[in-house]
Amino acid sequence: MDRVDVMLEPVRAFLVQVGAFLPSLAVAIVVLLVGFLLAKAARFTVQRGLRAINFHIVTERSGMDGFLQRGGTQADTAAVLAALVYWLVIFAALVVAFNGMGLAHVTDLLSKVMLFLPKVIVAVLILAFGAYFARFVSNAVVTYCRGVGIRDAQALGVLARYAILVFVVMIAFDQLDIGGRIISAAFLIVLGGLVLALALAFGLGGQGWAAAHLERWWPAPKPGDRDELP
Numbered sequence: 001m002d003r004v005d006v007m008l009e010p011v012r013a014f015l016v017q018v019g020a021f022l023p024s025l026a027v028a029i030v031v032l033l034v035g036f037l038l039a040k041a042a043r044f045t046v047q048r049g050l051r052a053i054n055f056h057i058v059t060e061r062s063g064m065d066g067f068l069q070r071g072g073t074q075a076d077t078a079a080v081l082a083a084l085v086y087w088l089v090i091f092a093a094l095v096v097a098f099n100g101m102g103l104a105h106v107t108d109l110l111s112k113v114m115l116f117l118p119k120v121i122v123a124v125l126i127l128a129f130g131a132y133f134a135r136f137v138s139n140a141v142v143t144y145c146r147g148v149g150i151r152d153a154q155a156l157g158v159l160a161r162y163a164i165l166v167f168v169v170m171i172a173f174d175q176l177d178i179g180g181r182i183i184s185a186a187f188l189i190v191l192g193g194l195v196l197a198l199a200l201a202f203g204l205g206g207q208g209w210a211a212a213h214l215e216r217w218w219p220a221p222k223p224g225d226r227d228e229l230p
Helices: 002-052 055-062 064-070 077-100 104-147 153-176 180-205 207-217
Strands: none
Touching: 002 055, 002 077, 055 064, 055 077, 055 104, 064 077, 064 104, 077 104, 104 153
């Protein structure tokens, strides 16, 4: 009899552990179901809210939606943000569920992913509004240059747009904590190289080229166009 009790003791201990684990598992399943429903509601609310404030028009004019479509997806930026919010709620539910089950290592990993998603959402918003502002500045530069008679207005507008986009992308990467110092150093090196090249062009061997382009951009006024002094 004692031998039978010894053989059944591991089974009895296993059943006790299973009995203690089942309530935690049941609570985790309920938390996941509630989290899934909340995630779907959050995605629907965010997407409808962004479209209600015409956020999709901003992203369409900024070029973000076209960039996503060229990448092979049919979703626009509003749908991407709604999906990010959906997964944020899902990961929050997973963290609560696994924490209740006592799985600390899984909880730590999911917490890191969950804390990274808000940074991605902010980075997408920065890119959307930054690209829209870059397009606005580009159009303003083109309109002004054409109004004052500067040639190559379109090229100057494109240059202004991509210069702003570079800063916007740097801010987005800094928000994501992805290679901030390396990207900043690379940008400064490229900017310094451009400035040095322009300085050499204007100061050493490119006087003729620089003078020709300055004449194209800012043509000298004709004698008849000048106002006569009293």
